Amino acid sequence: MSTKTFAPDPFSGRNEAICRLGGLEDLYIKSVKSFQANYQDSHAVLSGLVNQKRYEEARIYAHSLKGLAATLGMQNLSLCCQSIENAIIGGNYNELPYLLRSYEISLFQVIQSKVDHNSSCVGTGLSGLK
Known part of the structure; x- marks a missing residue:
């Protein structure tokens, strides 16, 4: 019997994200691909910021990543960023190695996953516009 590890859907909030974009699934896909290209080294x-003890800069960066991830329906990635931000705010720096590892894993899932057309929000009359 094989054992499978549960990996949450890296785009679990995609339908809500597409609906927030007026049903523009093509815009969503383009935005996710842009995130994948531009933030693949964000870990x-x-x-680096944490290792240099530049905690306020790390908190601001984590906060920005949290918002981007939430906007794009990357709920697990957004939660990882929120946990990092909260640890820094609380001065719980000893938690950061574990939280950064969780972020790295979640980011890897986002970067490696293919996003395609299959939203339940398609058909709003706006889908497919460029």
């Missing part, structure tokens, strides 16, 4: 940036 290294965030870890």
Whole structure:
């Protein structure tokens, strides 16, 4: 019997995100692909800030990543960022290695996953506009 590890859907909030974009699924896909390209090294940036004890900059960066991830329906990634932000605000720096590892795993899932057309919000009359 094989054991499978549960991996949450990296785009679990995609339908809500597409609806917030007026049903523009093409815009959503373009935005996710842009995130995947532009933030693939964000773990290294965030870890670097923490390792240099530049906690306020790390908190601001985590906050920005949290918002981007939430906007794009990347709920698990957004929660990881929120946990990092909260740990820094609370001065719980000893939690950061574990939280950064969780972020790295969640980010890897987002970067490696293919996003395609299958939203339940399609058909609003706005889908497909560019």
